[in-house]
Amino acid sequence: MTRSVEGLPAPNERRRLREAAELTLDEVATAVGVAVATVRSWESGRTTPRGRKRDAYARFLAGLPERAGAADATGPPGRTDPVLVAVAPGTGADAGTGADAGTGAEEGVAQAAPDGPAGSDGSADSAAAAPATPVMPAVPAARPVVRPVVDPAEAFDTLHELAAPALARQAYLLTGRRALALEAVDRAFTRAWDQWPEVATDPDPVGWVRTIVYEYALSPWHRFRRSHRRPDRPPADPADRILLDALLALPRVHRRTVLLYDGVGLDLPDTAAETEATTPAAGNRILNAHADLAARVPELADVPVERQSAALRERLAALRPPFPLDPRPAAAVRGGGERRTRQWTRATLGLTAVITAATAYTAATAPTRYDPPLAPGESVSGVPPLSGPQQLTERSRQLHDKLRADPEAGPARVAPRLD
Template sequence: MTQSPATPLPPPKERRRLRDAAGLTQAQLAARVGVSRATVRAWETGRTTPLGRRREAYARLLAEFDATASRHRTAPGEDQDLDPAPVPAPAAAVSLEKEHTRANTTAQASEPTLTPAPTPRAVPDPTPLTAAQAFDALYAFCAPALVRQTYLLTGRRELARESVERAFQQAWDRWPEVAVDRDPAGWVRAAAYEYALSPWHRFRPRYRHPEPPPASPSHRALLDVLMDLPPSYRRTLLLYDGVGLDLPETAAETEASTRAAASRLLRAREAVTTRLPDLADPPTLHRRLAELASTERLRAARPPTVRASSERRARFWTRAAIAFTITLISATTLSLRTAPTRYEPPVPPGETVQGVPPRSAPGPLSEEALELREALRGAAESGPERLLPTPG
């Protein structure tokens, strides 16, 4: 039995160009194919490749986009519709991925969201952006939603802001690497989550006491359920049902296998459903997570402030390393100058010589010696007069 060859697809950059030429956003294209917006983003960056029916539907859409663009190039005066005919979504399969597709489709109509809203693309400027401008654009696009996500991950407002700022400081320190990454937003998100879930925060005095809970009882109950989950389960649930990543992407970001990520997700959903039965439906859970995150007044710092903090921290550690190196060199030089230039053997301890009696100290006087001493002392005082020499 032979397997039919896969439908050919254009390169990732060409896929994105065709979608932009058709005037569609990633969310609109995802709705037509029947996947999430994160999946379309992964297809356009080359991180993943569609398979099966989704590949065929995606290839048909791209072919229609290409044909429409070709007709416009050949007949610029002809008024034609840029939107191709809708392609029916593939049949639903009983899997976590299809559940997430229904969740994203339902959640698109709701106002609050955990992911950055797609913005209309402007006409590309021939002038290239500087590093600071590119960083500021990434920060303005990702930071507000990332602060809300980190709040759901930690339950602490200050820690959420600090984690996002620290993640972007690391991104600015390693900007040449982050700028060429396939998914800079995913890079920053992973760094923020890792810092937020660090176990060392429990030893900090400012994080030993709990923060005030949300005002709404339903939001407070949901946040309590999330905080009772293990950190790995909480992160998997937030990435899949909150952010909207696919299962392979969630597994890759949490550094786990797909099977392990699916198990964590199912156990986390079971724990949430046990205490909150009304959240058994994934679209409802997604909506409630978005509402909980949007009710908090969480604002991130300005991009210039984050860049200045990153540069100040880099200068501090550079100066500390230079000072430590100078101290080490000075100590080594001092040791070389004061150390002896030749070997001097130590003086051996004294040894007992055989045949020579040890020196003994005088002991106490006897009674006879005491009487003799007294007699000699008395005679010296009353002895004969001084003898004088006389001529003979």
């Protein structure tokens, strides 16, 4: 996300320059001649400008420092260096604006962003700067409480505290199972702590974790688990039960798309980017999902098409699970991840030691010369087997006795006798 392109600053520097000049995304898009979603993608590092658009964007960014200097000369003082900030729930930068594109007013976020002048931008820029969070009950607007965070563990705990409850609720709406929802959130934050430098510098850390939660919760392999043979207890309210059953009846990709668009409050381009689909494809999925939900949920059947999204958002915010969705504390998540890392490290070292010892033993006991093996015996036909002297016949025995009884020896023995 922070890699620079030839002729352009890094994505986070592009956003800093725009905010220092007190410009909105609409103004930058109009000056360069592109869409607002394109500028947002350039600043997040998802896409890279090319050709004439890159040249125009580079020239525009090159002139921003002068404009920022002029704005500092006339604007309010008190600008500080970028710090990792923690915004309390219900005190986002766009709190009380009523913007549908983002819901930062409903739950705080932890992200790396420079402190700009208060009230310098509209709701569109605030929605782009703050990661979207799920629809939650309305929270009164209040002044943002900002405090510097320098310790990675403290920053992770802040992110977990602000995002984990909402992500657990989203995972429950995706799966309808409490254990799987909490497990998905736990796995996602464990992975986030293992890769914390990458998550801390990401423009949308909540979106980074949310992607892992959704992918784990919607994995098709969970249906083979023994715990999935019995369904969880349904919600107590019949209307909530009907809505949850209708959501779970949708295909997984439609369920994820409609929850991001109507539940979390992302706009259509961001929803398409998070689901790895084109914008028209994401729009068609939302239309099909709305039609299926309207056919299954009586409360949405009589709502006009243009009001279905708002009505569904209200219903998702009002749905109450039949049991609490309390994720594990952040300290336990960090400790579990570190403990698992130590176990894998020890297992790897032990396996390496065993392989080394086996290799050394093999090298020490291996023969130093080659001894060709003896060829196995083969049977040869036509040769009588060796079985010792044969038995004497009667004639042979008489001849044998006669030769032994004759005392003569020498040549006289073979001389013929007259008798």
